Amino acid sequence: MADVRQDALMGFDQYHEPAAELPDETRTFARLCASLTEEAEAIGWYEQRMAVESDREARAIMRDAQGEEFKHFSMDLEFLLRRAPLWREIAEGILFQEGDIVEHGEEAEEEAVEEAAERGAPLAGGTSLGIGGLRGARS
Amino acid sequence: MSHLLREHAPITEAGWSQIDDEARERLTPALAARKLVDFAGPRGWEHSATNLGRTRALADPAEGVTAAQRIVLAVVELRAPFSLARDELRDADRGAQDLDLAALDEAAHRIATAENTAVFHGWEAAGITGIAEASTQDAIALGDDCALYPRHVAHAVEALLRAGIDGPYGLALGPEAYTRVLETTEHGGYPLLDHLRKIIGGPLVWAPGVRGAVVVSQRGGDFLLEVGEDLSIGYDAHDADAVDLYLAESFTFRVVTSEAAVALTP
Numbered sequence: 001m002a003d004v005r006q007d008a009l010m011g012f013d014q015y016h017e018p019a020a021e022l023p024d025e026t027r028t029f030a031r032l033c034a035s036l037t038e039e040a041e042a043i044g045w046y047e048q049r050m051a052v053e054s055d056r057e058a059r060a061i062m063r064d065a066q067g068e069e070f071k072h073f074s075m076d077l078e079f080l081l082r083r084a085p086l087w088r089e090i091a092e093g094i095l096f097q098e099g100d101i102v103e104h105g106e107e108a109e110e111e112a113v114e115e116a117a118e119r120g121a122p123l124a125g126g127t128s129l130g131i132g133g134l135r136g137a138r139s
Numbered sequence: 140m141s142h143l144l145r146e147h148a149p150i151t152e153a154g155w156s157q158i159d160d161e162a163r164e165r166l167t168p169a170l171a172a173r174k175l176v177d178f179a180g181p182r183g184w185e186h187s188a189t190n191l192g193r194t195r196a197l198a199d200p201a202e203g204v205t206a207a208q209r210i211v212l213a214v215v216e217l218r219a220p221f222s223l224a225r226d227e228l229r230d231a232d233r234g235a236q237d238l239d240l241a242a243l244d245e246a247a248h249r250i251a252t253a254e255n256t257a258v259f260h261g262w263e264a265a266g267i268t269g270i271a272e273a274s275t276q277d278a279i280a281l282g283d284d285c286a287l288y289p290r291h292v293a294h295a296v297e298a299l300l301r302a303g304i305d306g307p308y309g310l311a312l313g314p315e316a317y318t319r320v321l322e323t324t325e326h327g328g329y330p331l332l333d334h335l336r337k338i339i340g341g342p343l344v345w346a347p348g349v350r351g352a353v354v355v356s357q358r359g360g361d362f363l364l365e366v367g368e369d370l371s372i373g374y375d376a377h378d379a380d381a382v383d384l385y386l387a388e389s390f391t392f393r394v395v396t397s398e399a400a401v402a403l404t405p
Contacts, residue, residue, distance in 0.1 A: 023156065085183050127141045128369035129163050133178025134170055135342075135357075 025130040029083055032076050039073035042066075083130075086112055142184055143373035148382055150374075154228045161240045162247055162372055162386065169251035171346030172258035172364060175309040175355050176270075176392075180366035188213050189365050189391040212391045214367045215265040217253055220375065220385040221246035228382065243384075248347065250370070250386045255348035258364060258392050259311060270362055271353050271402035273394040276302070281316060281351045281403040285323040285331060288316075292338050295354040295401035302398045307341035307357045313349040313405065351405035361399035366390045 014034035019027060046066035053059050081088040093108025094101065145155065180186070188211035197206040221242040231238055256262070261269030271278075276298050279291050296308055312320060323331040336343050341357040355362065367389035375383040394400075 023159075082181065127143055127145065128181060128371040129159055129166070131163060131166060131170065131173070131370050132181070132366075133364075134167065134173040135175070135178065 025083070028130070029080065032079050036073060036076040036080065039069050039076060042069045043073060143371055143387075145372070145374050148374035148384070149225065149377055150228055150382060151232050154231045157231045157238060158223070158240070158243065158372060158384070161238075161243055162370070165244050165247035166251055166370060166386075168345065169248055169347050170254065171251075171311050171344045171349065172255050172392075174342055174344045175311055175357070176258060176362035176364050177359055178364050178366065180390075181369040182365065182367045184368040184389065186214060186367035186389070189393065191393070212266060212393060214389045214391050215257070215262070215267070216368075216387065216389045217250050218385050218387045219246040219250040219253075220383060222381045222383050224381055225377070225379070243386075246386050250388065252348040254388070254390070255311075255346055258362070259346070259349050259353055267392050268394055269392075270355060270394055270400045271350075273397045274400045274402050275397045276401040278402040278404050281405055283319070285319050286325075288320065288331065289334050289338060291403055292335055292352075292354060295403065296338060298401055299354065299356060299399065304356045304361075304396070304399045305358055306339070308339040309341040309355050309357045310335060310339050310343045311346035311349050311353045311355065312343065313351055314345065314347050316352050316405070317345045352403040354401045354403065356396070356399035358399075361396040362392075362394055364390060364392050 014030045015022065015027070022030070043066060046062050046069065050059050050062045050066070053062065081091055089112035090105075090108045093111065094104045097104050148155075150158070191210050191212055193210045194207035195210055197208055200206050223240065223242060227235075227238045227240070257265065257267050257269065259269050259271050261267050261272045276295075279294055281288070281291055292310060296306070299308060300306075320331050320335065325331055325334060332343065339354065346353075368387065370386060370388045373385050373387055375385055377383060
C-alpha cells in the first residue's frame with residue numbers, strides 16, 4: 001500500500017521541476033508539450049513503416065493513421081501557440097511562408113523578441129487564469 | 140512584466156496561487172455564455188477589434204478614386220476591482236486554507252454576470268447585440284409556473300427546427316428560473332431539470348445576468364465570443380492593510396445566425 005502511495009505522488013517525465021510546485025497552467029502547458037512530442041514521433045514512425053511496407057492496403061491504413069497524428073499534432077501546436085504569445089508571433093513569421101525557412105526564422109525571432117521586450121510581455125505562458133471556452137464543461 | 144503588474148503586488152507565490160484558484164473556482168460556474176457559445180482566442184491584451192469583413196463607403200477622396208472604410212467590432216474591456224486584507228494573505232503564506240476571499244468572490248460574480256449580460260442581452264454602448272435581442276424568432280413568455288416550462292422549451296425547440304436549426308440545443312436559465320426548476324419535481328418524482336435536459340439534448344446552465352431564459356443552438360458557428368485578454372487578475376495599489384486588485388478581460392461578441400436562438404421572457 002505504501003508503494004502505491006509513493007507511486008501516486010511521483011511525477012511524470014514531462015515535468016522537470018516538482019509537479020506540486022508548478023502552477024496549474026504550467027502543468028497543462030507541459031502536458032501539451034509532451035503530447036506534441038509524442039505526435040511528432042508517431043508521424044515519423046508511420047513515415048518509416050510506410051517506406052518499408054510493400055502491401056498497398058497496409059500502407060493506406062498507415063497513411064490514414066498518420067493523418068490522425070497530423071491532426072493531433074496541429075491541435076496541440078495551436079493550443080500551445082495560444083498560450084504562448086511570443087511563440088505564436090515567431091511561428092507566424094515562419095509557418096506557411098514561401099522562401100528561405102532559416103531566414104524567416106531568424107527574422108521572426110528577432111522581431112518578436114524585440115517587440116515583446118519593448119512591451120514587457122512574458123516570454124511563454126499566459127498571465128490569465130486560463131479559463132478559456134467552457135463548451136463541454138459540466139453544467 | 141505584463142500590464143497586470145502582478146509582480147508589484149506584495150503577494151507571494153502561495154498567495155497568488157490561492158487567489159487564482161479561488162477566482163477560477165468562482166468564475167467557472169457563473170460563466171454561462173462560455174458554456175453555450177463558440178469561443179475564440181485569447182488574442183492577447185493588444186488585440187483591439189474583430190474583423191467583420193464589411194466596409195462602409197466614404198466620399199470620393201479625389202476624382203477617379205473611390206474609398207471605403209473597414210467596419211470592425213471594437214473590443215470592450217471589463218474590470219471588476221476588489222480588495223484583500225494583507226493579514227489574510229499572510230495567513231495564506233502560513234498555510235491557511237480557509238482565507239476570507241469574499242471580495243474576490245463578489246468581483247468574480249460581477250464580471251461573469253456582466254459577460255453573460257452582454258452576450259445574451261447585448262450592450263448598446265459597446266456595439267454588442269445580444270442573442271436574445273438579435274433573435275428573429277418570436278419570444279415565448281416563460282412565466283412563473285414551472286409546470287409549463289417543458290412546454291415552453293419544447294415550443295422553442297420546435298421553432299428552431301422549423302427554421303432549419305438542428306440540435307442539440309442549450310438552455311441558459313436566469314437564476315430565478317433556475318432555482319424554480321431545481322426545486323420542482325414532476326408527477327412521479329421526475330426532476331424537472333432532467334426533463335428539460337432531455338428536451339434540449341444539450342447543456343442546461345445557471346446563467347446569472349440572464350432575464351428569463353434563452354434556448355440556443357449548439358451546432359456551432361452561430362454565436363462568437365472572441366476574447367483578447369482572457370480573465371486575469373491584476374494589481375492596482377496597496378497600503379499597510381489591504382491590496383487592491385482587479386479581475387479583467389477584453390472581448391467582442393457577435394451573433395452570426397439570428398434565427399438560431401429563442402428568448403423565453405420572464
